[in-house]
Structures are given as C-alpha cells and as structure tokens.
Amino acid sequence: xxxxxxxxxxxxxxxxxxxxxxxxxxxxxxxxxxxxxxxxxxxxxxxxxxxxxxxxxxxxxxxxxxxxxxxxxxxxxxxxxxxxxxxxxxxxxxxxxxxxxxxxxxxxxxxxxxxxxxxxxxxxxxxxxxxxxxxxxxxxxxxxxxxxxxxxxxxxxxxxxxxxxxxxxxxxxxxxxxxxxxxxxxxxxxxxxxxxxxxxxxxxxxxxxxxxxxxxxxxxxxxxxxxxxxxxxxxxxxxxxxxxxxxxxxxxxxxxxxxxxxxxxxxxxxxxxxxxxxxxxxxxxxxxxxxxxxxxxxxxxxxxxxxxxxxxxxxxxxxxxxxxxxxxxxxxxxxxxxxxxxxxxxxxxxxxxxxxxxxxxxxxxxxxxxxxxxxxxxxxxxxxxxxxxxxxxxxxxxxxxxxxxxxxxxxxxxxxxxxxxxxxxxxxxxxxxxxxxxxxxxxxxxxxxxxxxxxxxxxxxxxxxxxxxxxxxxxxxxxxxxxxxxxxxxxxxxxxxxxxxxxxxxxxxxxxxxxxxxxxxxxxxxxxxxxxxxxxxxxxxxxxxxxxxxxxxxxxxxxxxxxxxxxxxxxx
Amino acid sequence: xxxxxxxxxxxxxxxxxxxxxxxxxxxxxxxxxxxxxxxxxxxxxxxxxxxxxxxxxxxxxxxxxxxxxxxxxxxxxxxxxxxxxxxxxxxxxxxxxxxxxxxx
Numbered sequence: 001x002x003x004x005x006x007x008x009x010x011x012x013x014x015x016x017x018x019x020x021x022x023x024x025x026x027x028x029x030x031x032x033x034x035x036x037x038x039x040x041x042x043x044x045x046x047x048x049x050x051x052x053x054x055x056x057x058x059x060x061x062x063x064x065x066x067x068x069x070x071x072x073x074x075x076x077x078x079x080x081x082x083x084x085x086x087x088x089x090x091x092x093x094x095x096x097x098x099x100x101x102x103x104x105x106x107x108x109x110x111x112x113x114x115x116x117x118x119x120x121x122x123x124x125x126x127x128x129x130x131x132x133x134x135x136x137x138x139x140x141x142x143x144x145x146x147x148x149x150x151x152x153x154x155x156x157x158x159x160x161x162x163x164x165x166x167x168x169x170x171x172x173x174x175x176x177x178x179x180x181x182x183x184x185x186x187x188x189x190x191x192x193x194x195x196x197x198x199x200x201x202x203x204x205x206x207x208x209x210x211x212x213x214x215x216x217x218x219x220x221x222x223x224x225x226x227x228x229x230x231x232x233x234x235x236x237x238x239x240x241x242x243x244x245x246x247x248x249x250x251x252x253x254x255x256x257x258x259x260x261x262x263x264x265x266x267x268x269x270x271x272x273x274x275x276x277x278x279x280x281x282x283x284x285x286x287x288x289x290x291x292x293x294x295x296x297x298x299x300x301x302x303x304x305x306x307x308x309x310x311x312x313x314x315x316x317x318x319x320x321x322x323x324x325x326x327x328x329x330x331x332x333x334x335x336x337x338x339x340x341x342x343x344x345x346x347x348x349x350x351x352x353x354x355x356x357x358x359x360x361x362x363x364x365x366x367x368x369x370x371x372x373x374x375x376x377x378x379x380x381x382x383x384x385x386x387x388x389x390x391x392x393x394x395x396x397x398x399x400x401x402x403x404x405x406x407x408x409x410x411x412x413x414x415x416x417x418x419x420x421x422x423x424x425x426x427x428x429x430x431x432x433x434x435x436x437x438x439x440x441x442x443x444x445x446x447x448x449x450x451x452x453x454x455x456x457x458x459x460x461x462x463x464x465x466x467x468x469x470x471x472x473x474x475x476x477x478x479x480x481x482x483x484x485x486x487x488x489x490x491x492x493x494x495x496x497x498x499x500x501x502x503x504x505x506x507x508x509x510x511x512x513x514x515x516x517x518x519x520x521x522x523x524x525x526x527x528x529x530x531x532x533x534x535x536x537x538x539x540x541x542x543x544x545x546x547x548x549x550x551x552x553x554x555x556x557x558x559x560x561x562x563x564x565x566x567x568x569x570x571x572x
Numbered sequence: 573x574x575x576x577x578x579x580x581x582x583x584x585x586x587x588x589x590x591x592x593x594x595x596x597x598x599x600x601x602x603x604x605x606x607x608x609x610x611x612x613x614x615x616x617x618x619x620x621x622x623x624x625x626x627x628x629x630x631x632x633x634x635x636x637x638x639x640x641x642x643x644x645x646x647x648x649x650x651x652x653x654x655x656x657x658x659x660x661x662x663x664x665x666x667x668x669x670x671x672x673x674x675x676x
Contacts (some may be wrong), residue, residue, distance in 0.1 A: 062630075063630075065633070065637070068640075075644065075647075076640055076641075076644045079637055079640055079641055079644075080637070081634065081637045081638060081641065082634055082637075139634070162641050164641055164644035164645055164648065165644075165648070168650075203623075206616075210620045210623070211619060211620055211623040212616035212619055212620055213615075213616065213619055214619060233649065234649055237648075237649040237650055238649075241650065483667065484666060484667040484668045485667040485668065485670070486667065551667060552664070554667075555664075555667065555670070560672065561667060561670070561672060
C-alpha cells in the first residue's frame with residue numbers, strides 16, 4: 001500500500017493528461033470493438049450470414065426411379081435403372097479452351113463412339129450454354145468420363161427403362177420415351193401412378209463436401225408406386241410362343257390372343273404377333289406397337305352364335321330342347337342368300353352350334369328381331385369400351401339404324417354387320433362361362449371378385465355351355481380345340497374381311513372358348529388375321545392354338561381334370 | 573498500517589469465497605459452452621453419417637435393380653424351358669400321361 005501511495009504521490013513521474021489520454025484511447029478502442037460487434041451481431045447480421053450460406057449451403061436433389069411393373073406373381077415386366085446423360089456447355093468450352101486437352105477429348109469420343117471432329121465442329125458452332133452429347137450411358141462409362149475432368153462437360157442423372165420380358169408383353173406393358181414418360185400401354189395408362197417426384201432439399205456442406213446439417217426441404221420426395229398386373233407371365237409366355245408360331249406357320253398378317261380369369265374378370269394374358277423388342281428402339285415398326293387385342297376390331301363371324309342362342313333362351317323364344325328345321329339349307333331374305341355348307345334338316349340347338357349353322361341362328365334371330373339381339377350383345381359388352389384404361393382401345397362397332405331388313409337381322413346372328421375386338425369377345429365368353437355374370441375387366445391384380453351383373457340365368461348359361469361342348473367333340477367344327485382330360489366349350493369362327501365396297505378374299509380365323517366346363521376358370525380367344533394358305537378356317541388355324549395354350553395353362557395352374565376318373569389314384 | 577503482513581493466497585481464497593455463486597456460474601457457462609460445441613460436432617457427424625447411409629441405400633437400390641434385371645433375364649420362361657428340353661432332356665407330359673392323385 002505504501003508503495004502504491006508513493007507512486008501516486010510521486011508527481012514527477014505522474015502526468016495526469018497522459019493518463020487520461022491512454023485511458024481514453026483504450027476505452028475508445030474497446031468501444032469501437034463493441035460497436036463493431038454490435039453492428040455485425042445485432043444491427044446488420046444478414047450480410048455475413050448470407051456470405052456464410054453462400055459458401056456452405058447447397059441444394060441436393062434425390063433421384064426417384066419410375067415404379068416397377070410386375071405380373072401377378074411379382075415377375076418384373078418393367079424396371080428402371082439409373083443411367084447418366086452427358087451434356088456440354090459450349091460457351092464455357094470455348095472460353096476456357098477446353099479442347100487443349102486433346103488426349104482426354106479423344107478418349108471421350110472413343111468411349112462414347114462419337115466422331116471427335118464432328119463433335120468439335122458441332123460444339124464450336126453452337127452459341128448456347130447447353131447441349132446433350134449422349135444420353136442413357138451406363139454409370140461405369142459415366143465414371144470414366146467424370147475422371148477425365150474435362151472443362152464444360154457435365155453429367156446429369158436420368159433413368160432407363162428395361163423390359164426383361166421383351167417382345168412377349170411388349171404391347172401390353174407399353175414403353176416410355178427418353179424422358180421417362182409413358183407413351184404406350186400400361187406405361188401410359190398408369191403414368192401418373194408410376195411417376196414419383198424428385199425431392200429437393202437444402203443442406204449445409206463442409207469444406208470437404210460432407211453434409212453436416214439438414215436445413216429445409218424444398219420439395220418432398222414422393223416415391224413412385226409399383227404396379228402389379230393381373231397378367232400371369234408364364235401363361236403370357238406360352239401364349240406368345242404358340243401364337244407366334246401359328247401366325248408364322250399360316251403366313252398370317254397378325255394374331256392376337258386374350259385369356260381372362262372367369263371368376264375375377266382379370267386379364268391373365270394378352271399377346272399379339274408380330275411383336276417388337278422394347279429394349280431395342282433402333283429397329284421397330286410402328287405397326288408392331290399396336291395392341292391388336294384391343295385396338296383392332298373385326299366381324300366376329302360364327303363365334304357370336306352362342307350369344308344368339310343365349311338371347312333366344314333368355315327371351316323365351318326357344319327352349320333348350322327346341323328343334324329347328326333348317327331345310328333346305330338355304331333361304332332368300334330380301335333377295336340375299338343365307339346358306340349352310342349343306343342341308344342338315346332338323347337340328348337341335350347343340351347341333352346348330354356344333355355345325356355352325358347359319359340357317360339355324362338366322363331362324364332364331366328372325367324370331368327375336370334385331371332389337372332384342374342387339375340388347376343381348378350390348379349386355380355382353382359389345383360396342384362398349386372395357387374398364388381397362390389402355391390407350392387406343394376400340395369400341396368395336398354395333399349398327400344403329402332405324403330400318404332393318406330381314407337379311408340385316410339375320411347377318412347379325414352370324415357375326416356380320418358388326419365388329420368386336422378380341423378382348424370384347426373374350427369378355428362375352430367369360431360371361432357365358434361364369435354362369436351369366438358380367439364382370440368388369442381389370443388388368444390390375446385384384447384380391448376380391450368385383451361386383452357383377454347378371455345378364456343370363458345360371459340355368460340357361462350352363463345349358464348353353466353344354467351345347468358349346470359339342471362343338472369340340474369329334475366331328476364338330478372345333479374338334480382341334482379338344483384337350484385330353486378336360487371338358488372344353490367353345491366356338492369356331494371364320495369371317496371374311498370387309499374391304500371397300502364389299503368383302504375381300506382375306507379371312508379372319510377365330511376360336512373362342514372356356515375350360516374346364518364343370519367349373520369354368522378360363523376364357524380364351526384366339527384371333528388370326530388373314531392366314532394366307534388354303535386353309536383359313538377358325539377350326540383349323542385358331543383352334544389348335546387354343547388347345548395348346550389352354551392345356552398348358554390348366555396343367556400349370558394345377559386345375560384338376562374334370563373328364564378323367566379312370567386314371568386317378570387314391571392316396572391317404 | 574503498512575506493517576500488516578498480507579497473505580496473498582489467503583486474500584485470493586477469501587475473495588473467491590465471497591463470490592462463490594458467480595464463480596460457479598462461470599464454470600457452468602464454460603462447461604455448457606464446451607458441451608454445446610461437442611454436441612454440435614456430434615450432430616454434424618451423425619448427419620453426415622445419415623447422409624452416407626442414404627447414399628449407400630441409393631447405391632444398393634441401383635444394384636438391386638440391376639440384379640433384378642439379371643435375375644429376370646436368367647429366369648425367363650422360354651429360356652428355362654429351352655434348358656430343360658435341350659440340356660436336361662425333359663419334356664412336358666401330356667394330360668394323358670398325368671396321374672391324378674386325390675388326397676383323402
């Protein structure tokens with residue numbers, strides 16, 4: 001204490017103004033520091049925050065792959081795989097003399113299989129800031145290009161669609177364009193469902209590019225949905241093989257086949273021939289893209305006859321035991337001729353179907369009148385779009401006119417003067433097979449049977465199926481459709497193709513049927529367009545395809561044979 | 573007055589004892605500050621870890637998709653049928669050859 005006091009009192013060494021000056025300067029420095037801090041922290045904090053954010057905030061996006069399409073057992077029909085697109089910034093390349101790295105550019109051109117000279121000219125000629133040079137390249141190649149570190153060359157993620165089943169389901173599944181948008185088939189119909197939304201979020205990254213903080217979400221990621229179709233790829237594959245063989249063997253223009261599950265209204269198979277490989281877009285013809293099973297309509301010919309009988313039974317015009325006199329095997333209606341292949345005299349309803357008698361069904365149709373017949377056709381789904389929402393589906397054609405001649409009325413009963421698609425025909429047969437229940441069709445796998453509408457009584461439907469069974473018996477028009485061990489009901493059809501101003505020399509061969517008759521499970525329709533040989537009848541060309549596809553389907557799905565008792569072994 | 577012998581350490585301790593609470597607060601502040609720093613650091617590590625896992629998931633997804641394609645190519649029905657027929661000499665039995673076994 002004494003020391004201190006001494007110092008204070010030592011006036012020689014203590015100069016007051018200096019003391020105040022130093023104290024003042026020190027205070028000033030502190031004050032200015034405090035002021036600066038206050039300015040940065042309180043008054044104008046935004047500036048530095050912004051500077052910091054500019055250096056550390058980044059927007060990252062998460063790529064979402066298009067949904068997977070599978071068949072009813074989960075077999076993939078369409079899968080997306082991420083790939084890369086390479087794009088360049090021509091003005092950046094010019095400005096920074098990117099072409100100086102000659103060897104790297106040479107390597108780039110070689111791995112992408114491009115001509116470097118042409119590429120150079122193209123880039124130098126461009127004034128834009130964006131140009132694709134190659135799309136859909138594999139991640140490995142992309143990595144290689146990334147390692148070349150060329151200025152102005154950038155990579156962008158995109159995805160590529162693969163179709164493992166190739167041409168078998170090509171038209172049904174459809175395809176996407178290069179921008180991953182569905183343009184055909186299921187891909188188009190369910191495009192929105194299959195497409196997800198790419199997520200975008202803001203993150204903070206450190207010096208090394210590690211994400212250290214989640215800031216906010218600009219756009220929420222919406223994962224794409226998958227679709228499980230009702231198609232059974234095994235049946236589809238078998239059907240395609242046999243249809244393709246038949247189309248080729250008979251020199252036909254095209255063919256289509258539809259198989260429906262009678263109990264649920266699900267489409268189990270829908271194939272067309274000729275087909276194309278959706279994985280290789282470099283060589284396809286647009287006509288092969290058509291899903292003919294739904295886009296092409298034709299006159300169904302004799303395959304419509306069971307519906308005439310159904311209409312007759314339903315309206316009480318005929319009874320199951322009715323016998324119709326078709327002698328003399330031909331008749332004139334308003335100057336036009338309706339005839340059978342030969343005069344068979346008095347026939348039962350079963351015989352009419354078995355021998356596909358035009359006289360017989362015309363008789364019934366004339367008793368019914370056109371309106372009741374058309375009503376039945378409508379009830380079975382003709383002239384209407386199905387509930388599948390695939391693009392390009394045809395409604396077929398149902399005549400709507402005020403004045404009907406008897407001949408027009410009669411032609412309607414053997415499937416002329418109207419048009420139907422393969423799918424519509426299959427739908428009608430599925431309805432017959434289900435005992436008269438009209439069910440909406442679906443291409444998506446359903447767990448429960450949909451609501452149905454009764455269009456024919458069970459009694460009449462089963463009587464009709466029995467009659468249709470005689471068609472495939474020996475001597476019937478459809479004997480080629482017989483399957484060992486199973487009861488099959490079906491009907492053949494051969495119709496002349498209409499051309500401008502009448503009918504041409506081309507035919508459509510059809511077979512439609514259901515099996516097994518004791519408890520119908522599947523309805524199958526085979527249509528072969530313009531077979532070129534001498535034999536063009538549905539019973540010769542379409543029926544064998546029906547038999548093979550149906551037999552293998554029944555076998556594969558373990559449907560118990562309903563016409564086979566002698567061979568059964570009883571085990572415990 | 574000047575001859576009093578001050579024990580410096582005692583004075584310091586006495587002074588400190590007088591402001592116990594403030595000193596306690598000081599230490600608390602220090603501890604808390606450091607824990608905030610370590611917590612932030614840990615959070616960042618975890619965030620980064622999550623990010624890495626997400627990237628890994630994306631990679632796995634891509635790999636899964638490629639494997640899926642490979643699998644479906646290999647198990648294509650016509651391919652399997654071809655192998656069964658040509659390599660293993662199998663054939664599809666006709667329905668006539670089938671034996672029906674009923675379970676009781």
